[in-house]
Amino acid sequence: MTHSQTLSPEDLGALRERYRIERERRVRPDGSGQYLSADAEFGYYAEDPYAGERAERESLRDRVDVTVVGGGFGGILAGARLRQRGVGRIRVVEKGGGFGGTWYWNRYPGIHCDIESHVYLPMLDETGYVPEWKYAPGEEIRRHAVRIAEKFDLCADALFSTSVTSLTWDGTDETWIVTTDRGDTFRSRYVVTATGTLSELKLPGIPGIGTYRGHTFHTSRWDYAYTGGTPDGGLTGLADKRVGVVGTGATGIQVVPKLAEDAAYLYVFQRTPSTVDVRGNRRTTAADVGADHDGWARERRENFLRVTSGETVEEDLVADGWTASAGLLEKLLSSFRRQGDRAAFEAAYELNDAAKMNGIRARVEEVVADPGTAEKLKPWYRYMCKRPTFSDLYLQAFNRDNVTLVDTADTHGIERMTERGAVVGGTEYELDCLILATGFSVGVSGVSSGRLPVTGRDGVRLQEAWRAHGPRTLHGLTSNGFPNLIQLGGTQSAPSVNFTHVLDEHAVHAAALIAAAEERGAIVEPSREAEDDWIALCAEGAPDHAWFHAECTPGYYNAEGRGRPNGPTAYPHGAAAFHDLLRRWREESVGEVLRPRSTTAN
């Protein structure tokens, strides 16, 4: 934050104006048509390139104790935590051909975790695994997901390349009826959903995208048969190809350096530049991360969460870009929550933010040789308007002779596609291959979107009930009218940048609820009153982020410029406090959501 001393009120005023102009350039005049989904004529973009031939199998008609929808970290952790509680038949159902979720689908060259591996990879204490890099490559993370699944015996009963198509509560039998797209219809006493938040890929709504005749794919379905190589690089198939990449978010930042190394020529089509901070990836030893006693990983993860939640700790163990920035901003927020002085908070926030962003822009100038290119790579918005990125290779790639940055901000993205390539500012860029690093739809996966119909007691559809009255939960995890259904990672819980930590806390909670219900022969279901109290608690302390998002450049953090709803979508006091609350509640109040079963049949 060294640049803060040089900022006068005039500087801040000019910056505000610059941000406004840049934002206007990027808001689409028609307000729509930003993205296409990968179905119908574009369905091929979503096909699984990693699963191989889908083997025929018998449809199932049996009964299990718990069905876990989703085989990413959420589902795996739910399964593992249930096993630790002695639960017997657990069936994980997963759309992909194996475990890993995000890390199953995303195998693009250069993929790495952008959170420190030692806090991101869950169950390190339980598996005895110590990552070797501060920021692990994707394949190591995927293998760790499989390691947990194997250790906790989740593989034999798992159904891969299978999507759950409906969940229906049968009150007579007090079980869920689960159907899938492979013709299965089986019964399950409990259902845990862990369907992820960023799992439906999206395509850019570029006019004429269907007319392009070159090769094309999305980064979350990497076509190694075409490019050659592996996630480590060596993309020999691109040696004679003109490649275009659309998208400069967290994915684009990681993939561009690898493409630049191996493609004959690379065009990077940018609409909004990311903030690209120092990465500093390095090999680490067990001693570096204090992996010398039981519980070291749990302690480190907790430390990271507390720092990024703005709490004061003795030592910041991870000490990276996340803890420096997120911690600072969260500290300002928590002091605002304590003192309620909005004007002072906004002024301090703006000053810190401007200093941070000036540093980010200065780095672009230092690294990128061509001043014109450097200017286009500078982000003009507030930090955290978009997910921050970290790389020591991305900006450097623009110093290569075979890389051109094509700025598309004035035309709100690529103007149109032709059979041969992409048109921007009247120039046609001929491309052999167009790679889409255009991200994922937020909030369309999971049960609340309606893609997976859930019918609870008395035939009530969860999606319809929530559409009419807003989401209704206790702790974001259970809902009245939907007995024995636990939703991980959803609304009215507490988010954190380290999402696997959040998922693990939810998984521990889900397993404890199910174990308590099994022990007492009970059903898990909160009362309407418990939901009302929880929603009121979320609403009471909901910090008003609308002012911040309204001034941000468009992206999925602010619903593409439309602004995020400011309702009670989260527990207001942060993830660390939320986890403490869940722990206490399990000890003192779990009986409140348990009611006797009326059947003994299952």
Ligand code: NDP
């Ligand atoms: P994002 O949604 O963050 O980025 C999509 C990109 O596509 C943006 O740069 C967007 O531009 C651009 N774009 C979309 N349409 C057009 C168009 N018509 N013309 C030009 N550009 C266009 O997706 P990512 O896949 O990069 O990241 C998604 C999330 O996945 C991250 O935020 C992060 O949560 C996660 N992730 C995590 C990683 C990790 O290491 N943990 C690594 C990678 C991803 P614009 O900004 O102007 O809309």
